[in-house]
Amino acid sequence: MNDGILATDDQIGFFTKNGYLVLENLLSAQEVSLYADIYNKFLDGTIDTGKNRGDLGDGLGKTGKVESITQIMWPSDFMPELLQMTYHRKALAFCRELLGADLNIDFDMLINKAPGTNTPTPWHQDAAYWINMPDTRAVSCWLALDNAFVDNGCMWYVPGSHVKETRPHRYAGKEGGALVCECDESEGVAVEIKAGTCILHHGNTLHYSRGNSTQTNRRAFIVNLRPEKMIALEREKGHDHGRGGKAGDRKVRNEKY
Numbered sequence: 001m002n003d004g005i006l007a008t009d010d011q012i013g014f015f016t017k018n019g020y021l022v023l024e025n026l027l028s029a030q031e032v033s034l035y036a037d038i039y040n041k042f043l044d045g046t047i048d049t050g051k052n053r054g055d056l057g058d059g060l061g062k063t064g065k066v067e068s069i070t071q072i073m074w075p076s077d078f079m080p081e082l083l084q085m086t087y088h089r090k091a092l093a094f095c096r097e098l099l100g101a102d103l104n105i106d107f108d109m110l111i112n113k114a115p116g117t118n119t120p121t122p123w124h125q126d127a128a129y130w131i132n133m134p135d136t137r138a139v140s141c142w143l144a145l146d147n148a149f150v151d152n153g154c155m156w157y158v159p160g161s162h163v164k165e166t167r168p169h170r171y172a173g174k175e176g177g178a179l180v181c182e183c184d185e186s187e188g189v190a191v192e193i194k195a196g197t198c199i200l201h202h203g204n205t206l207h208y209s210r211g212n213s214t215q216t217n218r219r220a221f222i223v224n225l226r227p228e229k230m231i232a233l234e235r236e237k238g239h240d241h242g243r244g245g246k247a248g249d250r251k252v253r254n255e256k257y
């Protein structure tokens with residue numbers, strides 16, 4: 001996966017069937033180290049993200065100095081050069097091949113599970129957080145900046161769930177916090193990956209991760225893409241994924257149920 005390299009038929013076939021796809025070694029070890037340094041500046045507040053920073057695990061895990069699940073919306077608003085760097089460029093190029101040349105980046109975010117925070121990300125489909133759109137093509141790129149494995153909160157997916165109905169969602173804990181739907185590990189597969197590898201999932205794919213019970217961070221950098229016309233539709237209706245200090249504005253928006 002890099003600028004101008006085609007997605008293979010096997011990759012497209014796997015994603016179409018399963019609703020997720022692993023892209024090994026998207027970043028080199030050197031690039032991982034560069035991104036990890038940047039990421040740490042967001043985490044330690046050197047880059048102040050104000051109310052774009054929130055706790056996705058609010059009400060789900062322990063309370064303390066560190067968020068149960070740190071979520072920072074729109075890191076590229078605070079560091080615009082990220083948009084021109086390897087990860088965003090490769091994500092855009094590959095996803096256009098996977099789902100269409102009209103795709104663009106909708107938003108980006110950081111989700112970290114700090115050491116010992118032990119807070120699972122509840123089972124959900126991203127589509128539940130979003131307004132219903134006539135074109136449902138959507139893909140999230142989940143780049144690991146640490147090796148991600150079961151005990152520190154690697155991602156789990158339910159293969160094939162992206163082509164089924166979006167399940168009813170509700171708040172998992174506090175109002176404004178993470179959403180959850182009925183699902184459990186027996187339906188899913190855990191996808192352990194190395195730092196520098198990226199997993200793509202469709203906007204309707206059921207996913208989840210266990211809490212981090214280890215002594216090191218589990219840092220993920222996420223870039224979300226969809227057709228430009230759908231991005232324009234969202235903005236027209238006032239939806240911008242927590243931009244401008246609204247990280248805690250999470251709710252069921254697909255409004256089917």
Ligand SMILES: O=C(O)CCC(=O)C(=O)O
Nearest residue numbers: 111121140142209220222
């Ligand atoms: O990193 C996690 O634990 C959850 C990520 C997630 O839900 C997403 O990228 O849509």
